[in-house]
Amino acid sequence: MYLLYFILILIIILLLLLLLIPLNINLYINSEQIDNSYIDFSWLYPFLNIKLIVNDDDIFIKIYIFKKSLKIKQIQFSNIKSKYTIKDRVNILKSLDLDYLYLDTYYGFNDPLITGILCGFINLIPNHLDKNEIYNNPNFMVDDSYFTAKAFVKINIFYAIIKILKSYIKNYNKKLSYKYR
Numbered sequence: 001m002y003l004l005y006f007i008l009i010l011i012i013i014l015l016l017l018l019l020l021i022p023l024n025i026n027l028y029i030n031s032e033q034i035d036n037s038y039i040d041f042s043w044l045y046p047f048l049n050i051k052l053i054v055n056d057d058d059i060f061i062k063i064y065i066f067k068k069s070l071k072i073k074q075i076q077f078s079n080i081k082s083k084y085t086i087k088d089r090v091n092i093l094k095s096l097d098l099d100y101l102y103l104d105t106y107y108g109f110n111d112p113l114i115t116g117i118l119c120g121f122i123n124l125i126p127n128h129l130d131k132n133e134i135y136n137n138p139n140f141m142v143d144d145s146y147f148t149a150k151a152f153v154k155i156n157i158f159y160a161i162i163k164i165l166k167s168y169i170k171n172y173n174k175k176l177s178y179k180y181r
Contacts, residue, residue: 017044018158022099027151043157088171095163099154101125104135107149108142115140 026040039052049064052075059075105122109115119138 015158018161019156022154023157023160025151025153025155027149027153029147029149031145031147088167091171092164092167095167096155096160097163099156100131100152101154102133102150102152104137104150105148106137106139107147108139109145110142112140115142 021044024040024042024045026042027038029037034054035056037054041050042048046066049067051062051064053060053062060072061075062072063070103122103125107115107118109118115138119136122134122136125132125134
């Protein structure tokens with residue numbers, strides 16, 4: 001019985017931590033030094049840290065718990081079709097509420113049209129947050145294409161999980177209702 005109470009208390013503490021402490025995501029991409037690109041997910045920093053690292057055209061995932069490397073695995077991409085469309089994925093991303101967003105981009109492409117399209121996409125990022133910092137630096141007059149991006153995002157994990165689950169359930173019910181018409 002005490003074991004059940006202990007497990008219940010641990011679950012409640014974990015849910016409170018998920019509710020109160022956001023997930024930090026760091027991103028760095030440089031087209032000239034692609035081997036130095038990474039995405040870093042950290043929650044309760046010394047406790048959990050996950051890094052996606054690009055190295056020699058391969059992508060590795062490293063999981064750290066208390067700064068000790070737990071697992072290193074290469075990510076394999078396959079051609080398996082997903083049952084979710086791009087529209088479904090965009091709706092899921094729209095439903096996420098960011099606590100904080102910092103985005104700093106420097107880019108230029110040989111074709112100014114591509115630079116302009118990317119500039120428009122970056123400017124579409126919602127400015128409804130009070131804590132947004134977006135620095136968009138396009139260069140339309142460039143001979144060689146380049147792209148550099150630094151980003152820092154804080155997301156509340158608890159709300160993100162709930163919104164993603166709601167979105168999946170909504171999409172599943174929508175597809176189910178069309179299936180039996």
